Amino acid sequence: MSLFSDNIRYLRAERKISQEKLAESLGITRGRYVKYEDGTSEAPYEILKSISYFYHISIDLLLSVDVRKVPMDELLKLEDNRLLLPITVDKYGESFIEVVPHKAKAGYLTGYADPEFIESLQHISLPFLGSGKFRGFPVEGDSMPPHEDGSIIVGRYVENLGGVVDGKTYIFITKDEGIVYKRLNKNKKNVLMVESDNSFYPPYEVKASDILEIWEYKCNIGLSDRKQEVSETESVKEMFLELKREINELKNR
Template sequence: MSLFSDNIRALRTKDKISQERLAQSLQITRGRYVKYEDGTSEAPYDILKKIAHYFHISIDLLLSVDVRKIDIQDLLKLENNRLILPIQVDQAGENFIEVVTQKVKAGYLNGYADPEYIENLQQISLPFLGPGKHRGFPIEGDSMPPHEDGSIIIGRYVENLGEVQDGKTYILITKSEGMVYKRLNKNKKNALVLESDNSFYPNYEVKVSDILEIWEYECNIGRSDKKYETNDIESFKSMFLELKKDIHAIKSST
């Protein structure tokens, strides 16, 4: 028996659907379906996709999470049958915000679709936020001033790429880059251009197919009250370029 077998049996039983009826909806024979449910055969991708759509649940959950332990009704359903979960509220009815701390940041890429991972994240509530699903992410480095290393960016989940607005900042979860916070521009057909507010860092592109999640900036939680000087970055950049010139001149003269 596999987790997938247990899941489809549990979902079918919960909805009081016969094996025959489910098999007909999947356009396969009952005998073929039974093999998936008793674990003697693995469902190919096309059938797996049909089952996921039939029960309105993501393939990630079907394969990796025991759905008997979660309340399907409390999951946030998104386009393409994806889910961000769970949706929990405080006593005032405000959505809790899961916070991805530095300690668990490395595991987010593997756990973003795992309800048990999400449930174990620290939670906060910010009543001034508007509608939508929000989550907090730590940032590193100095590429996006005035936000400093260790700050938490609270983002609102973006359901589709059409919502992304040029020039606004977003947290991106990508297969290759992991978690990044940048200013986005959609001036490429199948890619986004990521820009740092610190001009010291060059722009770069991320393919749309590489993107797992996009979260639009809503607010920042930080501890520093340092006054940000706009000239600091340009001064540092100029000093660095002068240093490179000096090093090049020394090498040329030897």
Template sequence: MSLFSDNIRALRVRNKISQEKLAEQLQITRGRYVKYEDGTSEAPYDILKRMALYFHISIDLLLSVDVRKINIEDLIKLENNRLLLPIQIDSSGENIIEVVTQKVKAGYLSGYADPEYIESLQQISLPFLGSGKHRGFPVEGDSMPPHEEGSIIVGRYVENLGEVQDGKTYILITKNHGMVYKRLNKNKKNTLVLESDNSFYPHFEVKFSEILEIWEYQCNIGRTDTKQPLTEMESLKGILLELKREVLEIKGQRVQ
């Protein structure tokens, strides 16, 4: 039997429903359903979708994760039953912050929905962050100063794309661009514009359908204390303040 076959049988038994009743809910015959459960036939996409909706679990988990090893109630349910987000809690019932280090980053795209992968990540606790599900992600490159390569960005999970606010920074997990940290703008229908704070890097667009996860920036964990260079506006402000000081000094000398 396949993992999928084991999963649908386990979910059916867990829900205390007969093969005949489940087949009825899926709008197929019992004979057809039995072939999926015993592994002699593969379910087409429309049937997979109906099963996912019925059991309130994502298709990717049905096909790739042994649901007998996890508690479905410990997964965050997303809008439209799109997928389930694995989470972990400590002995007090508080969410644990998993950290996706540079070493394991490559595996996140295939493991983000796998509870066993999430369980293997390093963990930290930051009580000051408050409510919400948080996770840490590594910074790459110099496109988003002052965050430097090697730092960790901690983000709060965004359940609904409607929560995304123009001008704020987010970590995105995408099908085509992988893991990116950018400033977002929703100036096109069904599309996000991703911008780097370092103007050297051009902005680009990502369709909503390409997005797997979005995490809103909450804090940065880094090791550097390097002083950041002044921006053009800050430099200009400094020059004007210096001129103002000199003018005041000249006026003071004339009064004397």
């Protein structure tokens, strides 16, 4: 038996549906379906997708989480049966924000689909953010000033690539690089060009197929009150503007 077998048997029992009726809904024979439920055969992708749509639950959860332990009424349901995100609320009904600390950053790639992992994260509440699903991620390095190492970036969950906008900053959860916070430079078909605000770091491409999650920047939680220094680029820009003003003054004399 497998976790998937246990899950589909449990879900069918909860719905009080016979194996024959479910198989008919999936467009397969009862004999074929029974093999998936008793674990003697693995379901191909198309069947997984059909079962996912039938129960309105993501394939991630069907394969990797014991759904008997998941409070289904407390999950955020996204379009197209994408990953279901656990939601916890305070006594006033405001959504809590899960914060991924530095020590849990490495584990997020394997735990982002696990409600128990998400539940174990620290929670904060920021009612001024309004509606949406929010999560906090740690910042490392100096690639995105003025956000410093140790700061937390709070992002709003973006449901699809069509929701991203050039010029805005996002937390990208990718298979290869994990958690990265970058500015979107150019949104191409199936590829995103991202860049750091620190010009020392070159821009690079991220394949859409490599992206697990996208969170749009909403606010920053940091400890430093250091005055932001004027960048070299801004200094040069100011120098040229001043020179232009002086030239115009000479022309008007």
